Each structure stands twice: as structure tokens, then as C-alpha cells.
Amino acid sequence: MQRIRNYAHINSLRQARYKYGKVVAILDSRTSEICQHLNGKYIRVRVAAATIDRLTKLDPGDYALELYKSADGRAYAQNPVEYVENRVGSDGVIEDSLVAEGRGFPPYHPNCRTRVYGIGKGEVEGKAAAS
Secondary structure: OHHHHHHHHHHHHHHOOOOEEEEEOOOOOOOOHHHHHHOOOEEEHHHHHHHHHHHOOOOHHHHHHHHHHOHHHHHHHHOHHHHHOOOEOOOOEEOHHHHHHOOOOOOOOOOOOOEEEEOOOHHHHHHHHHO
């Protein structure tokens, strides 16, 4: 259910012509390490939407093979923070390659409560200029 909700919301952001989305996790005692790590980071909406378009056309078996049973899927499952930690730019933008894999935007795991929110045009650019 979370996957459908997030996929639909990212497609809504694409339709509204947002360039970036911000990963926003619910931070409490139940928050996973991966959600804590990616909280406040950014994705390019067009890349995420293109990935969603590609993934939703796969048969369920092929979807599972790609996301969970592939070498990348197993590496992500074993240590998701280690898998993503070097794939976030200094500007806080998650690399397009990670987003294109389907692992750069939520849900990051079963029962994930993390979402993507559309952000104003200058937020990412302003953050990059300040760093």
C-alpha cells in the first residue's frame, strides 16, 4: 500500500512540474536507519517518475527479481545505509542512478512511513549555494 501511495504522489509531483522532491521521514523510536539517513535529502522528480513508469510495467516476478533478488537488491537488504551512503551529493541530492534503481525514494522497506514532498524551486539550489 505504501508503495502505491508513494508512486502516485511522485507522479502527482511530476504532473505539477516539481523539479525536486524532499524525502521526509517520521522521526521517532521506530524510524529505521535508512529513513533517518535519507531524511531531508532530495530526489529529481522526473527521474523517480520515469523509474516508476518502468517498474510498474514489470510482471510481479520480474519486479521482485529486480528490486529484491538481484545482487543490488541483496546488497541493499543486507545494509541499506552502507549501500546508499556514498550516493548522495554534497547538495543533498540523491544520485539519479540510485533513484533509477528504485531504491532512492520511498518506501525503503516494509512498513515504511517516509514520504516525498514537493519543494519550492530555490530550496535545493539555495542549499547548494550555502555549502
